[in-house]
Amino acid sequence: MEISRMDLADLGSPETLVQGILKQVPDMPIPVPIEAIARAVDITEIAAIGASGFEGGLITDREKSEGVILVNRESSRRRQRFTIGHELAHFLIPSHLPQEGTKFMCTVSDMQESGTSKAMDRATRMEVEANRFSGNMLMPATLFRHDLARSTAPDLELLLGLAEKYDTSKEAAARRFCELIDTPSATVFSKDGKFVYAVWGQSFPFIPLRRDEPIPNGSLTARFSGSEGDLSNMDAVDGHWWVDVKPYCDRQLLEQTFLQINGYRLTLLQLDEEEIEEANEEDDLAESYTPRFRRR
Ligand SMILES: [Zn+2]
Known part of the structure; x- marks a missing residue:
């Protein structure tokens, strides 16, 4: 899979970023190969590690030229897929910067942050955006809506x-x-x-x-x-x-x-x-x- 990061550079919101990736990979397979997408945009390694209270992490440099994604090895594969999407957002969204140094460490509750409140602080906003990116990337809106519309019983x-x-x-x-x-x-x-x-x-x-x-x-x-x-x-x-x-x-x-x-x-x-x-x-x-x- 080939994705040009250059063409994604000006896309700052989770939704436009997903659109940008889908534009470059119009025949995106379902389930979405989130690891292949990560590797196509300079994630060099995805490592499963054990550490309590932690669900995912991203180690990168200041310029975000490349990165390593960490996932909780205790979590199910499906959760890990969401975590990879979440960390990928921290890597791709230019305004996402770690609290200190060059390392993002995200907890289970970070993975659940949602909401639209304007009052939320910067750190929470980054987590919300990372979750929006991951949900959008793994379940692209057009395809998911199509599945919902096709069903006779949306239960x-x-x-x-x-x-x-x-x-x-x-x-x-x-x-x-x-x-x-x-x-x-x-x-x-x-x-x-x-x-x-x-x-x-x-x-x-x-x-x-x-x-x-x-x-x-x-x-x-x-x-x-x-x-x-x-x-x-x-x-x-x-x-x-x-x-x-x-x-x-x-x-x-x-x-x-x-x-x-x-x-x-x-x-x-x-x-x-x-x-x-x-x-x-x-x-x-x-x-x-x-x-x-x-x-x-
Ligand atoms: Zn996070």
């Missing part, structure tokens, strides 16, 4: 399928899914019935839960029982279990949950009036069938 099954297709973690795919899907959506990560974190698209209301708070007991996520790998149906639930802003808390929303290993659950929440109505009609239908059946 968790689709999300999990897209994580497979693009070879990314469920978290990274969930973030991209919520960003690019037309239906206002959020995804919630929980463990052993406690909230871990959530990501949501712009048109989905804020979820006022904090880390380690219990998952609301009226939610499908709290009520659904099954075993690892089980996926619930998409069901309508009262909005107030998840959100507290009007009018959403007085309405219903759609909820679906996936049981991962070790007590982790991935939950999808969506605002879709038509689908909510349909889900309720199906419930009514199920109820009205029962007595009729009994009469016979």
Whole structure:
């Protein structure tokens, strides 16, 4: 793979940088070969190392003429792919400079930084941009949107399928899914019935839960029982279990949950009036069938 860094030199935002790379590699394979891209732009080595509290790093010189990317060897390959994309952004975005020296060291929470607040400090902004680059590079918007549009049911099954297709973690795919899907959506990560974190698209209301708070007991996520790998149906639930802003808390929303290993659950929440109505009609239908059946 050949990529000219010269042609990328004036592209300062994560999105334009990804566009610039895609322009030079129009037939980008999926899953995106992130390591080959890194090597094409002067990353000489990608090394897996062990160090606690660390997820990725970049060692470079002042001019960023070349660099070495470090990834946490304990992390899954899919996480490592996201980390490589993240460190590559620190390398390619001219305004990204390490706090001190010539070394970036990034933590797990750096890899989760998102948001659009103008008030964020310089260091946080760099992490947010690095994550945006990695998500955009691994899941190019045009292709990902096409996959979403082609689907008849934009649900968790689709999300999990897209994580497979693009070879990314469920978290990274969930973030991209919520960003690019037309239906206002959020995804919630929980463990052993406690909230871990959530990501949501712009048109989905804020979820006022904090880390380690219990998952609301009226939610499908709290009520659904099954075993690892089980996926619930998409069901309508009262909005107030998840959100507290009007009018959403007085309405219903759609909820679906996936049981991962070790007590982790991935939950999808969506605002879709038509689908909510349909889900309720199906419930009514199920109820009205029962007595009729009994009469016979
Ligand atoms: Zn970073």
